[in-house]
Amino acid sequence: MNTLVRLSLLLSSVLLVSACGGGSGSSAPAQGVSKGVITALGSVIVNGIEYNIDNAAIKIDDNPGTPSQLKVGMVVKVRGSADNSTRLGVAREVEAHDVLEGNISALGANTITVMGQTVHIEDNVTRLNDDNTVKVFSAANFQIGDRVEVHGFPDDQGGLRATRVAKITSSNDFEIKGYVLALGSGSFGLSLTPGGAAILTVTGSLPAGAGIGSLVEVRSNAAPVAGALTATLVKLEDRLAGAGEKVEVEGIVTSGSVDDFVINGQEVLTSSSTIFEGGLKTDFAVGVQLEAEGTLNGSGALVTSKISFRSNIKIEADLSALSSTSFSVVGKTVTINAFTRIDGGPLANGQHVEVRAIADRDGNLVARRIVVKGASSQTFIQGPVSAKDAAAGTLSILGLSVLTTSGTEFRISTDSAEQAVGQSAFFAQVTLGVTIVKARWNSSNTLAAAQQVEIELGK
Template sequence: MNTRFWRGGLNTLLIALLMSCGGGGSSSGIGSSSSGSVSASVAASTDGATLTAAVVSGGTDSGSTGSSAASGSTTTASNGNGSGVGSGGTGISVAGDATSVGAVDGIGSIIVNGLRYDIDNAAIDLRDAAALQIGMSVEVMGSVDASFTNGVATQVTSAADLRGPVTAIDPIGGSFVVMGTTVTIDEATVWADVSGLASLIPGTTIQVWGLPASPGVLRATRVQQQIPSAAPIATGTVQQLDLARGTFALGGLTVAYGSASFAGGIDPTTLTNGTIVRVRADTQASPGLLTATQVESWYPIPGATGTPIQLEGVITNYAALNSFQVLGRSIDASAAQITGGQASKIGNGVKIQVGGTLVNGVLVATEIKIKHIPGAGALPSFTLIGSIGNYVSAASFRVHGQLVNASAPDVAFVNGTQANLANGVKVTVVGAEVVNGILLASQVSFGP
């Protein structure tokens, strides 16, 4: 599936290049980006217990350099000894830069929607955590190899999307509210240090990585607790923009941006209703109002025709297969191959992975993978590839810093048995759920 997905994008890119060189004929604009996700390899310590980020150069964040799980950017040098695909060389041939936005599905390299990127030499902008972890939203830019399964990232950006106190919880509807934003969950939501929605307590400050859906709604991909004094963050679609007052709305939150800095390719003169933004503030002085210190475009996506793009997100503004949006980007999927469900199930609120090529600002998709349909079950897959560290038992060890429990009786062991688990042993761990920060393994494979 990945091969077809990226080849379609390259075909469109070649057509665009031929046209720019004077080639005749007309292009129908059919093309695609990767059906796999972009991923980036992160270096690990020798015991596989610590995940660190590669060197940061630039980025759009105006925060200070340093390391903090609550705010600011983390910048640490890659030690080059991780298990990412770049270690030892992969024979990458540059096929043109691609952009992918989604949630991290695995580490070693990082895996986003199934595609792995080596980031040994990438610039990494990691703003609200000490290390890349499963479930974090991320944007990756880089080239892919001839097999369209691995790549080399040039830039990896990740930041939290929401931070503040929980004000309401809907256990039946599967959602909660933070600063006027309704946060929905699904089977792929990673619970870093809580056991799930039922364990959330109103008033608790949490940090959420997620995918903006309809205005005022964020689909959570990772949830973890924060200290009460943590600086607020809000992400969503701009509504009710008032240029005279210098305010706009994100769901039920009014944002005052008059004294804020702008980043990510937008400024007060280009800000419009419908733009997806991430807002930072020092504090929230009163409920319902946030005085912004920074407003930035949320993971800005290149707009040039011929750019391969791959997105994971929730469908909005659905009219037909040739007219809907994901993460604010217009999609034409009329010629796309659809997997993971029936085409008739595609509509507003459905989470998908979509890949294609930009044509005059529209993502012309060649493949869609349905990842979650409201009211229907889905089985996500998280992957860790690396060496075991901090081994205590089959119920407690780490791979790239991620705690793993492989003690369940139905765990499948490949090329070995549970008795082979030990520090330094190279494994690939697959699981479908992260609860209380623990990946519950369904399969462990031994070997490189």
């Protein structure tokens, strides 16, 4: 199908939903499985969906649990129904599984070592000791010998990016989850990602049905010694879902290309029909944090209908107020940390840069990637819209008020085509807190009316 025709059909369907009341109640909730981080409680919010858990079966590390045991920062698997138009769902089952459980054997700069694995902790992002007032590594007061459980994702550097680290006293087991590598006589290798580098050699027998590539939980009564662990139990973990089931998975891209890659141990496939949300296909890179949505095929790979970039905040502007830990663009302070990738550096004041960022727990911007570009007068910001006033023609993005007028270009775009729309149609597409909008200016004056505002459908 011609790309422009396909875009027109897609836009027409979106406009039809808006004409019917913005999509509320316009589609039946879909049954499926969602695996990601709990970002808020009350119910639980996972991958942007607020799930009611009043009647859900709760499991904590395979044991029956209660809603009060669910914590922000836990990585969970939710089985139930969800309506993407209302962002509401009903959970039948919620399973929480940590990645590591054991004693801290070493401390570093925002790192701890548990079960021989380096765990990276990000200030104002990683949840620490289930205490909302403890936001930075130093305040958590971790000590060698402390017993902790760790939730998080394997990263592209061979370590773990923690989403939650909490001290515990209720267990004497040492636990680690990973993927089976080469088999030996009464032993096997273990990796954090399928086919990845070996992190441990485990002495023990695999359960029935487990083989190379299987995800297993290994328990021991002692910590690893020199990369070797003696198992007291090896348990085969359940598959994420069955063939044909709808699945959403959040994680960091650890290997592969945009067409075939791995996040959180799950193989993900994209195609020409995959929609990229919060960015374009060209924004893909190993190390980027994504959410992939689609269905599992017979081989267990996730065939995607949509890819959502977690770091969907982008700014292009001149850099100023540079220090070792932060800088300023369009009047916004952006933090630099160990996870920030810099292309074309070193950074210097006055450089024209493109920044991809996330918002931390306090709403502050943290750079995930900075690209130094050639000198330019162009400025743009991209992020979720927090407020809109169609009558006044204003949008609030990243705390900045964006003014639009009759001279502003309103566009909806894909990877390969753009289509102009009217102001009223554009504003009708914007769902607060959900829709990502890019605003452009031909100067550094963001108080002036934007030259262009754009919703990137990414298809």
